[in-house]
Amino acid sequence: MGIGLLLSSGIGDTIRVSLTGDPVEEVRVGYEILKSLNLRERGPTIISCPTCGRCEIDIISMTKKVERKTKNIPAPIKIAVMGCVVNGPGEARDADAGIAGGKGYGLLFCKGKIIGKVKERDLVDALLEAVHDLSPQSNL
Numbered sequence: 001m002g003i004g005l006l007l008s009s010g011i012g013d014t015i016r017v018s019l020t021g022d023p024v025e026e027v028r029v030g031y032e033i034l035k036s037l038n039l040r041e042r043g044p045t046i047i048s049c050p051t052c053g054r055c056e057i058d059i060i061s062m063t064k065k066v067e068r069k070t071k072n073i074p075a076p077i078k079i080a081v082m083g084c085v086v087n088g089p090g091e092a093r094d095a096d097a098g099i100a101g102g103k104g105y106g107l108l109f110c111k112g113k114i115i116g117k118v119k120e121r122d123l124v125d126a127l128l129e130a131v132h133d134l135s136p137q138s139n140l
């Protein structure tokens with residue numbers, strides 16, 4: 001937050017993030033800060049639902065898998081992983097690729113359009129395939 005406040009005030013042009021953990025994560029977090037301030041576009045931005053009583057799929061493990069599988073994509077791409085068909089489609093439609101989970105099935109979106117209704121167990125792979133089609137160098 002401190003780094004973000006300074007950067008958003010136009011102060012500083014080099015950042016160093018310190019974490020207790022793998023230094024590789026420091027680089028990732030640094031980029032996340034720059035992305036959230038619209039100062040740098042790099043890699044995927046994942047929008048995931050915070051879950052609520054409407055969620056009918058295992059959104060937490062699905063989001064973790066999408067995060068893990070897409071973390072090395074260099075090109076900026078917006079990916080939505082949403083848990084229901086009530087509020088999910090809006091975010092999923094707004095992303096480059098997204099899913100909105102339903103009961104046993106989910107909708108797959110690409111560039112604002114529904115491109116399929118997919119079984120829950122195949123939903124993440126279908127999303128990753130769509131992401132790969134949009135960023136062929138991604139090697140997912």
Ligand code: SF4
Binds near residue numbers: 051083088
């Ligand atoms: S997208 Fe659906 S499941 Fe997720 S928080 Fe919003 S309403 Fe709840």
